[in-house]
Amino acid sequence: MSEQTRHEGAPGGGGASQGRPSADALLGAAEIRALAAELDLTPTKRWGQNFVVDANTVRRIVRTADVAGLDVVEVGPGLGSLTLGLTEAGARVTAVEIDPRLAELLPRTVARKQPDAQLAVVHHDALTIESLPVAPQAVVANLPYNVSVPVLIHLLERFPTIERVLVMVQAEVGHRLAAQPGSKTYGAPSAKVAWWGPWALEGDVSRQIFWPVPGVDSVLVGFRRGPSLGSEALRRRTFAVIDGAFGQRRKMLRQALSGVFGSSAAATAVLEAAGIEPTLRGEALGLADFIRIAEAGADASVDEEHRGA
Structure with a gap:
């Protein structure tokens, strides 16, 4: 079950969003370590905790x-760190945090640094969250x-x-998400996320800005939504x-899709009807091909294992 904590300032938010940004509006490396010590917190690999400690990088991401x-x-x-950068710029932030200690501390930190910020904190696992206090227009995050x-x-x-x-x-x-058909990094994630729009790499991030x-190195990757490609039912069939x-990357499509359409012969018939050569492999196809x-x-039948993909 979600737990929500809300801290709201004046409309427009971001105590330092007007005029020149204030150095005090964001967290520095020493403050971050002090906050962690206050919680007796040791960053865990389980929850992918690597905290950004460089304010300049935060502002670059937000810009x-x-x-x-x-x-x-x-x-x-x-x-x-990033929360304060977003609220400083005037975004209204809903923060989804799985660690209960961090979910409890964040509203207090933001209220102290930026009293006018607009923030709601939801204690929940983002992998299973089904509702938010508002309908989000954007996702900006340092993802685990x-x-x-x-x-x-x-x-x-x-x-x-x-x-x-x-x-x-x-x-x-990041390279996988932005990959194009035929490249070495192209795969199922590349094809799936393209359903919502064209993805691109938008910057590099030094590993030295984390604590x-x-x-490993990090990148910024993102997209702006493109035109609708079809119904939810079509999306589910396409993802299947x-x-x-x-x-089964090494197999030709007529074999790889036999489990989806019931047999190799049925898959071949579907591929031919779609104008796709049955001897191709998945990495050669773009999203438009998968939709066709x-x-x-x-x-044709789509087995139950793929219906929720």
């Missing part, structure tokens, strides 16, 4: 996100490395009001086809 005046959901706010792709897909599926995403993720994951310093195609296959196979 790139361009979400002033929007309702923004932030996943894993931690001690509040171990669940970044599932969290993104869940939020995009659950909250159709999201128009803008900018997230900091492990470089390998503790992670063993994508899962089948990439579930899903449409051509709309009357």
Whole structure:
């Protein structure tokens, strides 16, 4: 069950959003360590906790996100570094935090640093969250490395009001999300997230701006929502086809999709009806190709394992 804590300032939020930003409006490295010590907190790998300790990087991320005046959901706010950057810029932030200690501390930190900020804190696992206090227009977050792709897909599926995403993720994951068909990093996540719009890398992030310093590099990756590609039913069928195609990467599509459409012969018939060569492999196809296959196979059986994909 979700627990919500709300701290709201005046409309427009962000105590330092008017005029020149105040250095006191954000957290510095020493303050972050002091807050962690106050909680007797040791960052855990279980929840992917690596806290941003550089205010300049926070402001660069917020400028790139361009979400002033929007309702923004932030996943894993931690001690509040990025949260304060967003509220400083005038975003209305709903922060989803799984760690109960951090969820309890964040409203107090924001109220102390930016009394006019607009913030709601939801204590919940972002992988299973089904509702938020407001309909989010954007997602801006330093996503936990171990669940970044599932969290993104869940939020995009659950909250159709999201128009803008900018997230900091492990470089390998970011390159995968922005990959194009035929590249070495292209896979099921690349094809799936393209349903909502074209993704692109939007910046590099040094590992030295985190505490503790992670063993991998990070990037900023994001998108702005594109035109609707079809119904929810079509999306689910398309994702089932994508899962089948990439579930056995070394196999040709006619074999890889046999489990989706019932047999290799049935898969071949669907592929031919969609104008797709059955001997191709999944990594050669773009989202539009997968949609054509899903449409051509709309009357074919899709096994239960893929219905919730």
